[in-house]
Structures are given as C-alpha cells and as structure tokens.
Amino acid sequence: MGELLANYDVLGAFIRTIQLTIFSAIGALILGTLVAVMRVSPVPLLEKLGALYVNTVRNTPLTLVVTFFAFVVVTQFRIELGTKNFNDNSFRWAIVGLAVYHASLVCEALRSGINTVPPGQAEAARSIGLTFGQNLRYVVLPQAFRGAIAPLGNTLIALTKNTTVVSAVSVAEASQLMSEMFENDSDKIVMIFILFAVGFVILTLPLGLIFTSMSRRLVVKR
Amino acid sequence: MSASVLFDTPGPRARARYRLAGGIGAVLTLGILAAAIWKLASLGQLDGDKWEPFLTAQVWTEYLIPGLRNTLLAAAISIALAFVFGLLLGLGRLSHHAWIRIPVSAFVEFFRAVPVLIMMYFAYQIFIQFHDMPGDLKPLLGVIVGLTFYNSSVLAELVRSGVHALPNGQREAGLSIGLTRQQTVNRILLPQALTAMLPGIVGQLVIVLKDSALGTAITYPELLNQANNAASANSNYVPMLFIAAVIYIVINYSLTVLANRLERRLLGRGRAVVHPATDAATVGIVPVDDVAHEDVMLGQPHHH
Numbered sequence: 001m002g003e004l005l006a007n008y009d010v011l012g013a014f015i016r017t018i019q020l021t022i023f024s025a026i027g028a029l030i031l032g033t034l035v036a037v038m039r040v041s042p043v044p045l046l047e048k049l050g051a052l053y054v055n056t057v058r059n060t061p062l063t064l065v066v067t068f069f070a071f072v073v074v075t076q077f078r079i080e081l082g083t084k085n086f087n088d089n090s091f092r093w094a095i096v097g098l099a100v101y102h103a104s105l106v107c108e109a110l111r112s113g114i115n116t117v118p119p120g121q122a123e124a125a126r127s128i129g130l131t132f133g134q135n136l137r138y139v140v141l142p143q144a145f146r147g148a149i150a151p152l153g154n155t156l157i158a159l160t161k162n163t164t165v166v167s168a169v170s171v172a173e174a175s176q177l178m179s180e181m182f183e184n185d186s187d188k189i190v191m192i193f194i195l196f197a198v199g200f201v202i203l204t205l206p207l208g209l210i211f212t213s214m215s216r217r218l219v220v221k222r
Numbered sequence: 223m224s225a226s227v228l229f230d231t232p233g234p235r236a237r238a239r240y241r242l243a244g245g246i247g248a249v250l251t252l253g254i255l256a257a258a259i260w261k262l263a264s265l266g267q268l269d270g271d272k273w274e275p276f277l278t279a280q281v282w283t284e285y286l287i288p289g290l291r292n293t294l295l296a297a298a299i300s301i302a303l304a305f306v307f308g309l310l311l312g313l314g315r316l317s318h319h320a321w322i323r324i325p326v327s328a329f330v331e332f333f334r335a336v337p338v339l340i341m342m343y344f345a346y347q348i349f350i351q352f353h354d355m356p357g358d359l360k361p362l363l364g365v366i367v368g369l370t371f372y373n374s375s376v377l378a379e380l381v382r383s384g385v386h387a388l389p390n391g392q393r394e395a396g397l398s399i400g401l402t403r404q405q406t407v408n409r410i411l412l413p414q415a416l417t418a419m420l421p422g423i424v425g426q427l428v429i430v431l432k433d434s435a436l437g438t439a440i441t442y443p444e445l446l447n448q449a450n451n452a453a454s455a456n457s458n459y460v461p462m463l464f465i466a467a468v469i470y471i472v473i474n475y476s477l478t479v480l481a482n483r484l485e486r487r488l489l490g491r492g493r494a495v496v497h498p499a500t501d502a503a504t505v506g507i508v509p510v511d512d513v514a515h516e517d518v519m520l521g522q523p524h525h526h
Contacts, residue, residue, distance in 0.1 A: 042236075045247055046243065061434075071463075076265055131229075136228070161338075165339060182343065204335045
C-alpha cells in the first residue's frame with residue numbers, strides 16, 4: 001500500500017475529482033435553478049423549453065453527454081475555454097458536460113422542493129401584490145431550497161461519483177489513475193480497488209451525513 | 223399551467239410581458255441552435271454524405287443494432303440479478319438478527335458509495351486474470367457485475383423503505399393472528415412493498431440502461447461504443463452521436479412514461495408508492511409528474 005502511494009499521485013487524482021465535483025456542482029446549481037424557474041413560469045414557451053431540456057438530458061447517458069463535449073466540442077469545434085492547453089480545455093469542457101447533465105437533476109430536486117411549500121404561501125404572496133418573480137424570489141424559492149436539501153444532497157453525491165465518467169474520454173481524475181494502476185500493477189488489483197473505493201466512501205459518506213442533518217435542521221416547520 | 227398558484231391570471235399588460243419573455247427565450251434558443259448548425263455546417267458534418275450511411279443497411283446491421291442488442295442484454299441481465307439480490311439484501315437489512323443486519327447494511331452502504339465505473343473497471347480487471355474465459359465474455363461480465371452490485375444496493379434500500387412506508391397496523395395485524403415475524407414480513411409486508419416498488423424498479427431500469435453506456439470504458443460493444451466505432455469508420459461523429467442519443471432517449475422516455483402510468487394506477491387504487499429518490503412530503507404548488515429518481519443515498523419513504 002505504501003509503495004503504491006509512493007509511486008502514484010493518488011491524492012492529486014482525488015483532488016482533481018474534488019475540483020470536477022465542486023465546479024460542476026456550482027454550474028449545475030445555477031443552470032438547474034434557471035431551468036426550474038422556467039418550468040414553473042407563466043410563459044408557456046419557457047415552460048416547454050425547460051421540460052424539453054430535462055426530458056432530453058435526463059434520458060441520455062452521461063457517458064454520451066461527456067463524449068459529445070470531448071469529441072465534438074473540443075476535438076472538432078476546437079472551442080477554447082480560456083486556455084490553449086488541450087488537457088486543461090478538455091478538463092473544463094468535462095465540467096461543462098457534468099454541469100449540463102446534473103442541472104436536470106437539480107431542476108427536478110428543486111421542483112420537488114417547491115412542492116413542499118404549501119399553496120397558501122404563494123397565494124398570500126400574490127394577494128399582497130407580488131409578481132411571479134417576486135413571489136419566487138422572496139417567498140417560494142427560499143422555502144423550496146430548504147425543502148429540497150435532501151434531494152439536492154443526493155444529486156451532489158451522485159455528481160461526486162459520476163465525475164468518474166469523464167475517464168471514459170481520458171480526462172485525468174481518480175478512476176483514470178485507478179485503471180492506469182491496474183495495468184501497471186496487475187498483481188495488486190484488489191488493494192488498488194479498495195484504495196479507490198474507500199477514497200470515494202470518504203468523499204461521499206460525510207456529504208450524506210451533512211445533508212441529512214441539514215435537511216432536518218433547515219426544514220421549514222409547519 | 224393556468225391553474226398554477228404561483229401567479230395571477232395575466233391581464234393585458236402581464237400577457238404582453240409574457241410574450242416579450244417568450245420572444246426573448248425563442249430568440250436565444252434559435253440563436254444558439256443557429257450557431258451550432260452554422261458551426262456544424264462549416265465543419266461539413268451536416269453534408270448529405272455524413273448522413274448517407276444511415277440509409278445503408280451496413281451501419282445498422284454491423285454497428286447500431288448489435289450495439290443496441292448488447293445494451294439491452296446487459297441491462298436486462300443486470301436488472302434481473304439486481305432484483306433478486308436487492309430483495310435478499312433488503313430482507314437482510316430488515317432482519318431482527320444483528321449479525322445479519324449489520325454486515326448487510328455495511329455492504330449496501332459501501333456499494334452505494336462506490337462509483338459504478340470503478341466497480342466495472344475492477345470486475346473487468348478480475349475477469350482478465352481468467353485466461354481460459356472467452357475474451358468477448360469478459361467485458362459483458364464486467365458490465366453486469368458493476369451494474370448488479372450498485373443496483374442491488376439501491377433496490378435493497380427500496381425494499382426497506384417500501385416496508386417502512388406501510389402502516390404499522392399491517393405488521394401488528396400479522397403478529398396478532400399468530401404469524402411469526404418472518405411470516406409477517408414474507409406474507410403481509412413484502413407483497414405490499416413490492417407493489418409499491420414497481421414504478422421505482424421501472425425507473426431504475428432507465429438508470430441501468432444509461433449506466434450500461436459506461437461499458438464503453440471497458441470495451442463492451444454496447445450502443446455508444448458501436449456508435450463511436452461507426453463514427454470513426456464514416457468520420458461522421460455528430461450524426462452518429464445524434465442518432466445514438468435519439469435511440470437512448472426514445473427507449474428511456476418510454477420507460478419513464480410507463481413508470482409514471484404504473485404509479486398513477488397504484489395511487490388511484492389507494493396503494494402506497496416508494497421511490498429510490500426521496501424528498502420531503504409534498505403539498506403541491508406545481509404538479510410534479512416525473513420527479514427525478516436518480517441515485518439516492520438518504521432513504522426515507524416518499525409519501526403522496
């Protein structure tokens with residue numbers, strides 16, 4: 001075990017996994033909130049566009065989404081996200097791919113959060129003259145986020161594990177290092193697997209505990 | 223959505239505002255679409271000859287149809303195995319004997335936390351060590367093992383929340399007529415829990431189908447992998463990925479619709495329904511017909 005850790009930068013690979021997770025989580029939260037607002041908005045076209053987005057992305061394998069960004073956007077379109085370095089560019093587009101996919105999950109988590117808000121809240125907001133935008137911003141969404149903490153936490157845990165998918169398009173992170181180690185040290189595969197599996201347990205288990213306790217603490221008492 | 227409680231019935235000025243917002247949305251969407259099409263056209267990906275291969279039998283018979291068959295094969299075997307193991311593990315988690323419950327719970331929690339792809343890489347690597355196993359069987363087994371371990375754990379959790387979602391009177395009634403604890407679980411609680419799980423299992427099948435695309439990473443010739451192969455043969459990446467995506471979306475969307483129908487029927491009969499995805503009790507500002515049921519770690523029953 002010590003030898004493996006000395007020969008490979010396992011910690012560095014997990015730091016890349018954490019970077020992928022954090023940046024895509026921020027992107028997915030922003031995009032997902034936007035799509036959720038579209039889906040409950042009074043504008044029929046926006047509502048339909050939001051539904052189309054969710055139904056399309058959610059039914060497509062993440063591997064295909066990531067492949068699209070890697071092979072089409074990076075390799076064929078050659079669109080650069082502020083860097084000339086091919087690996088950095090692939091890494092940034094992998095974040096975009098993860099964010100685009102998980103935004104659909106964030107949107108549905110948030111809609112279920114909106115559903116925990118009693119209709120009387122929105123009716124009260126309307127009766128004091130708030131517009132749709134004000135209603136969402138001051139009354140419904142703050143309560144909806146608190147009601148959606150458990151499903152949002154689940155989405156973040158799913159995202160942490162799903163960052164491994166980018167290894168299918170050769171973006172370096174934990175699982176890519178693992179398959180590299182499998183090839184070079186094929187006599188130690190069980191130990192290598194346990195090392196990485198435990199790494200992911202260490203990443204996801206606290207998230208589960210934190211979000212469970214947060215959802216209990218922050219739930220709007222009714 | 224005119225019945226939404228989030229906004230008033232629009233008057234003339236609000237209608238004008240909504241039209242403006244709709245117009246801006248339409249312009250932005252069309253703009254992005256036009257930019258993408260222009261870019262694709264300038265790369266020649268929209269030329270007739272890039273799409274022509276789809277009119278020939280070869281692309282379908284050599285790549286896409288065998289790919290789809292392999293995807294469905296891996297998904298079907300995995301969901302069947304996951305159902306059997308999930309049931310056993312779920313019963314284990316409900317057991318009154320701590321020496322069964324604790325190790326089973328640890329097993330379930332561990333395999334829900336480990337990414338499917340890591341499990342696939344590992345299983346594939348193990349099968350590579352068996353030199354007398356046929357070479358083309360190894361990726362298939364790798365995919366099946368990866369999908370089965372993870373989904374058994376998810377379904378085990380579903381069995382548990384299905385049983386917990388039942389009213390306590392069901393268990394008490396069973397015990398009071400003299401059934402043992404195990405008989406109460408087997409004859410009274412489990413049949414009801416399984417019905418409540420049905421929409422959740424169909425929803426999980428969508429996740430299994432999507433995750434089977436991870437098989438690409440261990441050279442399993444499933445749909446996405448075959449589409450990639452066909453794309454390099456015809457150098458038409460965009461059309462090929464597009465067609466593959468359409469195939470996935472059609473299958474998965476149909477399954478989602480089926481799951482929702484099953485759920486509505488069960489709820490219509492006054493039966494409980496549990497999901498792998500869990501969220502707080504719903505009251506109902508917007509009609510949610512298809513809340514995402516993906517990858518859930520914190521399992522409480524979903525009440526309707």
